[in-house]
Amino acid sequence: MDQPVTIGIIGCGVIAPIHAESYQRIPGVRVAWACDLVKAKAEALAQKFSVPSVTTDLRAVLDDPAVDGISICTDHAGHARIAADALAAGKHVLCEKALAASTAGLDSMVEAQRRYPRLVFSGILQHRFDTINRCLKRLCDDGVLGTILTCSVRLDCLRENEYYTADRWRGTWAQEGGSVLINQAIHFIDIGAWLMGGAVSACGHWTNRAHQGVIETEDTAAASLEYANGVVGTIEATTANRVQQWEPLLRLAGTGGTIEIRNTVVTRVELASPETTQRVRAELAACEETERTFPGKSYYGTRHPTQIADFVDAIRQGTPPFVTAEQARHCVDIALSIYESQKTGKRIEIIPGTSDVRGQRSERKKADCPPTSDL
Numbered sequence: 105m106d107q108p109v110t111i112g113i114i115g116c117g118v119i120a121p122i123h124a125e126s127y128q129r130i131p132g133v134r135v136a137w138a139c140d141l142v143k144a145k146a147e148a149l150a151q152k153f154s155v156p157s158v159t160t161d162l163r164a165v166l167d168d169p170a171v172d173g174i175s176i177c178t179d180h181a182g183h184a185r186i187a188a189d190a191l192a193a194g195k196h197v198l199c200e201k202a203l204a205a206s207t208a209g210l211d212s213m214v215e216a217q218r219r220y221p222r223l224v225f226s227g228i229l230q231h232r233f234d235t236i237n238r239c240l241k242r243l244c245d246d247g248v249l250g251t252i253l254t255c256s257v258r259l260d261c262l263r264e265n266e267y268y269t270a271d272r273w274r275g276t277w278a279q280e281g282g283s284v285l286i287n288q289a290i291h292f293i294d295i296g297a298w299l300m301g302g303a304v305s306a307c308g309h310w311t312n313r314a315h316q317g318v319i320e321t322e323d324t325a326a327a328s329l330e331y332a333n334g335v336v337g338t339i340e341a342t343t344a345n346r347v348q349q350w351e352p353l354l355r356l357a358g359t360g361g362t363i364e365i366r367n368t369v370v371t372r373v374e375l376a377s378p379e380t381t382q383r384v385r386a387e388l389a390a391c392e393e394t395e396r397t398f399p400g401k402s403y404y405g406t407r408h409p410t411q412i413a414d415f416v417d418a419i420r421q422g423t424p425p426f427v428t429a430e431q432a433r434h435c436v437d438i439a440l441s442i443y444e445s446q447k448t449g450k451r452i453e454i455i456p457g458t459s460d461v462r463g464q465r466s467e468r469k470k471a472d473c474p475p476t477s478d479l
Contacts, residue, residue, distance in 0.1 A: 106130075107420045112137035112165040112195075114186055115178030116149040117271075119200055123175040124153040126412040133416055137165045162186060166193035173224070173419055175412075176200060179271070180286070181279040184209030187225070187429075188216040196224040198415045201290050203227045203432045205281025207440055210433045217429050224418045226411075226425035227432020231291045232298060233407035233414070236368050239391040240356075243363070244299050248375065248384055250360025255329075255337045257296040258353040259289045263343040265318045275319025283321040285310065285439040289341035292352045294435035296339070299356070300331035302434060307451040308442030314344035327442045339442070368392060 111127055113120050116138050127133045138155045139162055140146040146158045157164075165171055166189060173196030176186050184204045187197050204210045217225045231237055244252065273279035280287060297303050308327030315323050323344045329337035355364045361375035363384070369392055373385040411427065418425040434454075441452040 106132035109133045109172050109416055109419055110136045110170050112139060112168070112171050112174045113149065113155075114139045114162060114165065114174050114176050115182070115200075116140035116142075116145040117177065120149055120175075120177040121152065122408045123177060123198075123412060124149060124155070126409040127175075127416075128153065129409055130413055130416050136171060137168065139165050162189065166190055166195060172196060173198065173415070179273040179279055180205040180281050181209075181273060184212050187213045191216045191220045191223055191225065194220075194223070196415070196419050197429075198224075198226050198228065198412065199429070199432070200228045201432070202281065202286045202436045202439070203429065204436060205279060205286070207437070210436060214430055214433060222422070224415065224425055225429040226415050226418070226427050227429055228408070228411060229291060229294050229427050229432055229435070230407040230411045231295055232427060233410040234368060236365065236370075236388060236391040237295055237298075239388060240354075240363070240365070241299055243384060243387070244356070248360060248380065249356055249358030249363065250376070252300070252333065252335045252356060252358040254355075254357045255296050255300050255331065255335050256353070256355040256357075257289075257292045257337070257339050257341075258355075259284075259292050259341040259350065260345040260347050260353075261288055261343055261350040262346050263288070263315075263323070265315060268315065268319050275315070275321050277321055280321065281436075282310075282439060282443055283319060284323055284341045284343045285325050285339075285442055286436065288343055288350075289325075289339065290435050290439060292341075292354065293339060293438050294432075295354065296329075296337055297331070297434055297438060300333050300335050300337065302332045303329045303337065303438050303454050304332050305330040305451050305453045306438055306441040306445055308339070308445045310442065310446050313342075322443075325442060327445070329438070363388070 113123055124135055127135050135155050137157045138146040138150040139159050141160055143160050150158045174190050176183055176199040180202050183199050187199055190197050268275040275283055306327050306329050310322035310325035312322055313324045324342040327339045331337050351367055353366045364372035370388045373381055375381040375384055414426045437454050441454050445452050
């Protein structure tokens with residue numbers, strides 16, 4: 105029989121039901137606590153998923169010796185403190201994106217993990233578990249594209265003013281840490297960095313084009329990246345494009361050809377030979393994410409349950425999760441570096457932090473950045 109695991113969910117807003125249902129799918133896992141500063145939210149989650157205990161006090165969850173781990177589903181600004189307190193209390197931690205809203209928060213979380221290395225600490229980046237992204241990672245590593253030249257990531261989506269005004273933390277530097285880059289585009293920034301072995305520098309520009317007077321952060325951004333493998337990367341993202349659905353686009357170009365994927369659907373495969381093109385197109389087509397049966401917004405994808413199961417497996421087996429906290433911080437470091445680049449007019453150096461590139465973090469350095477008109 106699988107080792108019993110008891111979980112507390114901290115923050116009972118939009119994403120918490122996905123965590124609750126994902127845990128319920130795993131034999132031997134029990135969600136024992138629903139915790140939120142707004143008691144009515146915790147009560148609603150508890151009622152829907154038969155969670156026995158409700159509280160507005162994080163300490164009540166952390167002081168419960170039966171609790172093995174927690175899911176952090178609060179606003180960005182709360183992640184660092186909650187994670188550090190949970191690790192100090194001997195609890196395993198799974199934290200929603202973005203891991204933290206600031207470099208100081210990221211540093212405190214990773215330092216807490218280093219003090220308690222036996223505890224599992226993972227950050228939610230569920231699109232790393234998408235079948236098509238795993239297939240693409242293998243193809244890149246196998247050299248199908250030859251020498252990869254460029255990696256382009258784009259996200260078009262829409263957030264109306266009401267989205268930002270519904271929660272006071274949204275659209276603020278202090279609590280959200282930014283907007284489109286650190287929130288909506290963060291998953292796709294991560295996929296690009298994961299495929300390329302991490303980013304080593306960023307130079308970017310961001311602006312608020314459509315939400316003036318509503319948010320103090322950006323709704324539109326673009327950046328150039330230098331990846332660890334020498335590839336030139338670009339990021340383009342906006343929450344002000346009136347598209348019918350979220351539309352992420354990933355395009356890889358190399359000396360051996362081009363692969364393009366739009367919203368998990370393969371839209372272009374042109375490789376060195378017709379035979380290779382046909383083979384790779386078939387492999388990618390077999391991996392396309394077509395399942396949309398898991399409850400939640402369609403752009404969440406279907407892989408929260410897969411990552412949450414990986415978290416539970418790591419607890420049970422005493423092994424690292426597929427996405428460690430240090431790896432989950434890297435895409436946030438990229439977003440924060442783009443913000444810093446705009447403020448300073450400099451290119452910002454970054455330490456890679458994907459599953460393929462490990463290393464101690466060093467202080468980011470500044471180098472000349474082209475004028476924003478040249479981006």
